[in-house]
Amino acid sequence: MARLLRSATWELFPWRGYCSQKAKGELCRDFVEALKAVVGGSHVSTAAVVREQHGRDESVHRCEPPDAVVWPQNVEQGGVCVNLTHMDRILELNQEDFSVVVEPGVTRKALNAHLRDSGLWFPVDPGADASLCGMAATGASGTNAVRYGTMRDNVLNLEVVLPDGRLLHTAGRGRHFRKSAAGYNLTGLFVGSEGTLGLITATTLRLHPAPEATVAATCAFPSVQAAVDSTVHILQAAVPVARIEFLDEVMMDACNRYSKLNCLVAPTLFLEFHGSQQALEEQLQRTEEIVQQNGASDFSWAKEAEERSRLWTARHNAWYAALATRPGCKGYSTDVCVPISRLPEIVVQTKEDLNASGLTGSIVGHVGDGNFHCILLVNPDDAEELGRVKAFAEQLGRRALALHGTCTGEHGIGMGKRQLLQEEVGAVGVETMRQLKAVLDPQGLMNPGKVL
């Protein structure tokens, strides 16, 4: 990457702007030849199918293909829509030190497969089999965060190609200690910066002992309040719950249909516990007492791996289950996070807003962190409906802010929540972030238009 960035900085990143100045086809040809000269002809593609694949995601947003896709093989190359999946080595595993260094092509599942016989695992799990460096760049979290923390808690070091091509090791080259008081926390600054400060080309992760035993459970509640109260009581009782997920009755209905479950259609918690057999017994007993005090019914443990896997597959397929309820529509997912005591009121308000707006939506969330997602279904060709969906998402963000929360617990700011970010951190907060962006990326080359 460094070579490309150094030789052709401003031409590379503001690509669309540059192309628009002249006849596009001609300029692209010159530029693509320049790219091929650096990374080799077989690592550059302008094929429509490839470009479309890199401009599409699961969201409602329309496909925005880049003009070219480049696969660098090492940090000396790079540029444009930089696809780092060809850098896919697990560089270093330090079992005794509970750490590992991975390149951007290594995914969460690939790492855990590699760790299978080591007695260790990497717990941060956003559902999808994401790139671990991508998870660092977006500050990912997910279902296990309540116990094991988010990427912010589990990244020990980053290798970053800075906008001017220099290579930064945020905690020093090759270092992988548990804690440090040496200078500013550069690692923390780059985790969650959404690609706006540099390209993350390697991540050193903290690993955890693989759980000795695992039990999952589901339980249905008479109300959202009862489900959330149970969560608070479980946390207060210091039960080290590994996952505690809330699904509203709309989502439970969708999951029953899509994943052939037979659960009660009611506000429901999916739980998972990790520990020794003996510790699990106690965790299960305490949890069962708490949820029953809160009126839970249809309470069932899943101790066998197969049954557990069926439950969590259903949870991870919630997105597709929601999509299946209105075929032909796209999903629009938004997330917020509030202090846990405010969760019942915001979930209830959100359900009222949904009804009032006439939109189709369901709620699923990492309730132990006060974080939930609202998945809305929308016909992307219906501009009026899309407008209502966006207004609803903005209203939800503002509700979270009013309750001392954040407009996004894990999805990030991107382009859609830049206004909400200003409202969240205030003028001085945004100005400080702008100062950091300006000093680290003075030409605004990295992921332009995002976050700020």
Added chain:
Amino acid sequence: MARLLRSATWELFPWRGYCSQKAKGELCRDFVEALKAVVGGSHVSTAAVVREQHGRDESVHRCEPPDAVVWPQNVEQGGVCVNLTHMDRILELNQEDFSVVVEPGVTRKALNAHLRDSGLWFPVDPGADASLCGMAATGASGTNAVRYGTMRDNVLNLEVVLPDGRLLHTAGRGRHFRKSAAGYNLTGLFVGSEGTLGLITATTLRLHPAPEATVAATCAFPSVQAAVDSTVHILQAAVPVARIEFLDEVMMDACNRYSKLNCLVAPTLFLEFHGSQQALEEQLQRTEEIVQQNGASDFSWAKEAEERSRLWTARHNAWYAALATRPGCKGYSTDVCVPISRLPEIVVQTKEDLNASGLTGSIVGHVGDGNFHCILLVNPDDAEELGRVKAFAEQLGRRALALHGTCTGEHGIGMGKRQLLQEEVGAVGVETMRQLKAVLDPQGLMNPGKVL
């Protein structure tokens, strides 16, 4: 603070430089009058005893009194040597959300006393009864970090007076959520910045459920290697140990004498476990098996509060125990942190270096994090000995760096480790930190000369 900073910025902070331009006494009088006009006469002192009190600490460094001491009462005031202890309110306790907001005058013990009946506590414990905002500024950790993390993991939000007097809320005013993906992690940038980026005037902390039961233990080992191997095995077995502290035989001897303990003079682990009675039984059993496999002897549990308190008081008084072995001398404490697998070799090397240098020193450390302190005794009037102590500390820092560690796990860079910081994070790392400092504090007003 804001008012003083805005009205007289450059006069305030580079105080010594400014005074040296004219007859010092005269200028100070003018300046002190200016300070009094802002904060009131009774909140400014130039008395020698007060100035000396603010220029002295536990270290070997000579007393460097400031020219004046100012106690602001709110964030609208401030300047010079800013003593924030008069801002000592616990502003907000959110029990259900496990969070609290404190001003700089609130110490760790004062907060935990306040929390006594809430079922919650704040676990980060650097030993001293430090200011919580000061602990945030220095990124403190200490004995409980192995289980509960450091300040980096437990600060949710900061109120900061920036060098130009503006007020920044790093996560937005009044916010106290568990996680967020909204923009750059400003909180993480200010935690551990050692006062060089702004004045922390309030901190929102994450609280934890108070442990239901607590057991402490000590066990002696035939070697450093055996003690550290036990630590790794305990962590690998996922025993959620709350504290695991290493003391070498020199330190055990000093503690026996100073704190009237009767422990074996050998490499020793001090442990503490938190949990339910039932969970504790299992933790104790597993730990006992592991340490016995590693040749531990003189193994003893302390289940009673009084006996536990005696042990941990002895551990926290290790500094004074070391000082007492050579009356009239000062202590010089340095710390490093390495990947845990490298801990035995660096401790053994360090003990050899100590013997070779003819210095008096002992080792005590947060071994679960790979972090340890070396406490050296030195006659501050003996320049030659002081020189040997500094050379030894620098050599220890370099040893840690060579083993992929950090030159400071928790003490920070200050002025003494600026060269080691360069070696640790490299030219690009230091340059990036300098850029951040320059953009946030362009006049270099905040804690000048520190870190960079």
